[in-house]
Amino acid sequence: MSAPLLEVRNLRVQAGPLEVVRGVDLTLRPGETLGIIGESGSGKTVTCLALLRLLPEGLKAEADVLVWRGRDLASLPDREFRPYRGREMAMVFQDPVGSFNPAKSIGWHLRTALDRLGAKGPWRPRAKALLADVGIPRPEAVLERYPHQLSGGMLQRALIAMVVALEPGLIVADEPTTNLDNIVEQQILALFADLRKRLSAAFIFITHDIGIAAQISDRLAVMYAGDIVESGPAAEVLAAPRHPYTRGLIATANALAARAEQLAEIPGQLPAPGARPSGCVFRPRCTWAQDGCEAPQPLREVGPGRQIRCLLDA
Template identity: 85%
Template sequence: MSPMPKRLLEVRNLRIHAGPLEVVREVDLELRQGETLGIIGESGSGKTITSLALLRLLPEGLRAEADALVWRDRDLTSLSDRDFRPWRGREMAMVFQDPVGSFNPAKSIGWHLRTALERRGLRGAWKPEAEQLLDSVGIPNPAAVLDRYPHQLSGGMLQRALIAMVVALEPGLIVADEPTTNLDNIVEQQILSLFRDLRKRLSAAFVFITHDIGIAGQISDRIAVMYAGEIVEQGPAAEMLAAPRHPYTRGLIATARALAARADQLAEIPGHLPGPGQRPSGCVFRPRCAQARPGCEAPQPLRDIAPGRQMRCLLDA
């Protein structure tokens, strides 16, 4: 029996505040070497800002707190922003949803890769490794691409170049924030295949953020479902897809299957995701839940429902 991969990341009770409002609360995450965690949920559920908090990249006006953020057995919560900066990129890196904003439009692709390689510590000839990196992410004619500028690449090519730049730093954690958004189906599958290949080649852990539970199922070992700033269910991906337990997870899967089958009528979840200032008391999904019952007015803890499975709901309690 092979030993369990080493735990790289542990997050306990992450909270994110926007002024007096708590927009993300009670988030616990764990990642092991070589593992991919998919975080899913509707737009506005807290997926992206949770990942930004891990890398201390929250926009102005948002503030994160956590009981612990342990990376490779070291708790980083005590580090100042200045002391944390060297960890960003080298230890933890992010592939953003919009690759355009990750590049300086006045600098070539080669300049970006050279900068990343130099930050990693490479001195001397950089072009051979830069070409190899572009080739490894499926970019044809990498020598020519090094001389091009970001606006000269298609969206899919630019996303691949960004992934190559992240891989150049050899981080232990790679966070991908909806990296297939706005790409056509063929390019989307190519990017997913690239991430699967990277997981085999690198000894890193991955967080893959998406609103599409079908994509999460293709790429993830485990899935965490977020709703209104909370994790409402998490567990092994195969189990979550085969037997979802939380009503919200069931609704997401039903909608995804109807879309995949091109059904005449979608199984939509009624109602709307509440904004941070409109979060209901008790179970946050209660106003949209067809299975709401007495007791749902009380806050629901994230509890164990099976080995490796947790849910924030009264069902099966």
């Protein structure tokens, strides 16, 4: 088994005195895709923004260990960390519009990315090839266009081309198909699958869509209220979920896929960071709650590569 590209231990994110993400552990190897699933507000995006030090003002991240290619970056000053962002670890955002300068052409953006890479020779042939690689027709013409002149799907492809230009070892995709129609969504997913074959990079794919997670992930991490509550090989987690929250997510997804007249819903709602219940944070919504759930639950091994934060099967 290849050595990990990324190892993270006890990652925490705080907003003042409130914990937004608590004790997240992650390991990623070259060519591996980790899917992170959960409801909106569960901490998926914040976790990945913390990895790249892109958190908005007011949030602070700490980790006991953050090792990238053998070097611990956890205590690295921001100035020294900056070269790793984009060049080593990059992110494809849910809404690509915010990733582009509206006053600059697509060609300018790609040239800037290639300059950062230190690419030699004329930039235009390389930029055209990058756009063609992500399925953009007539790339020469697209180089002259501005972001507002491209559709959402085309702009997402252009952003992916910029990321690929930097040849990062880790690509984080934050729900990159959310605002796209089904046909374009499948095209973007196929593009990620192709990139995975051609690159040695690791991928983190954030999604709330169980079907997408099943399609693209090797392993899954299920997040709830800032905690990872279950993790393991994607096929095993989806076929035999162990945590009540994971079971609820999959039951709802299956009902939607089957166009059921009545959806299987998880009762209640996600707690705000300042209103977390004591003990198991999922307890107020859990139909399997029992004696002992009033105590905090550690993430424990329940099989090879499988972890669960729950008393079930204890």
